[in-house]
Amino acid sequence: MKRLLQRIINRDIQLFYLFNHKLKCRLLDLIMPQITHLGGVVFTCSLTILLVVFGQGRLKETGWQVLIALVSSGAVVQIIKTIVARSRPYKVLKEVNIINPPFCMRSFPSGHTTAIFSIAIVFGINFPSLSLVFRMIAGLVGVSRAYIGVHYPSDILTGALIGICFSNLAHGLI
Template identity: 40%
Template sequence: MKDKLKKFDDFLINLINTKMSHKYLDTIMSRATNLGGVIFSSLLVIILILIGSSHIKLMGFELLGVLAISQIIVHTLKMLLSRERPYNIIEHLNTFGIDLKDYSFPSGHTTASFSMAVTIALNIPRLSILVFIIAIVVGVSRIYLGVHYPTDVAAGMFVGCFTSILVHFYLLEFVYNIAEALGLK
């Protein structure tokens, strides 16, 4: 099984990072990846909570809970598994000058983008296709930029989807209660 996953990673990272390399994609991917970053995620939550209608405000609180839980899972897995980033191991990768100090597995950007996509899709179904396309582009950008293996991205997709579903269907009242107790609701 481990050999199959390694072959999967090697094939896709070579395809996406090396063979798909193009100056226009360099620009698109280096910007798209930020849609899964902490600044965009935080700004989205703040905007939803501060200026949204009551339904959108509640979605903002839900998203805050989802992102908090999913990122705790991500950082715990990164510390436990300590997987080196691909650019530290594979010599021929296009790295775009990125030098991150944390570990690779799972992808936090992909987790955040899928957390946001699933939460938005569950609350505003008509946006589902758009938010999932954006989340997929964020995941692919992480491989394109040489900072993650495809299995890191797949794990991030899973953690983001799982956490969003868990919060939406089982922990939503708990999240709202915390928001209310903190005077945010």
């Protein structure tokens, strides 16, 4: 069991370096820090407030679903971050390309990825013709988290799964 866990950790680190080193280029150095903000508190909360306050009909209903998904998934992420207390890759690995280190020192799971998947899946359910676009944006935000050096792929995957679960629950409630 210990060997299996170590193999998983090693693969996680290898995938991290793939995103953080192998994909590195000037264009992505400009784009990825911007994309990553789509999962941040300012964008996700602003979008949600705008939808709830100013949205009409289906947009307002979608806003309420996003609010439920964001708050509930965000609470779960903070609990897990506190329990697991995994350090961010740039704190423990060598030669990490880091862009704008975050305030929070805990890595697992990715809150940005959780937030954007919470939004993307709710939007995809409510506007199925745009579902692929929303999912692609969410995926890019997830990749950006490893690219800028602040999350391992397992942090990102777990954040995405939490966002997906809470989005589906929120949609079922409203």
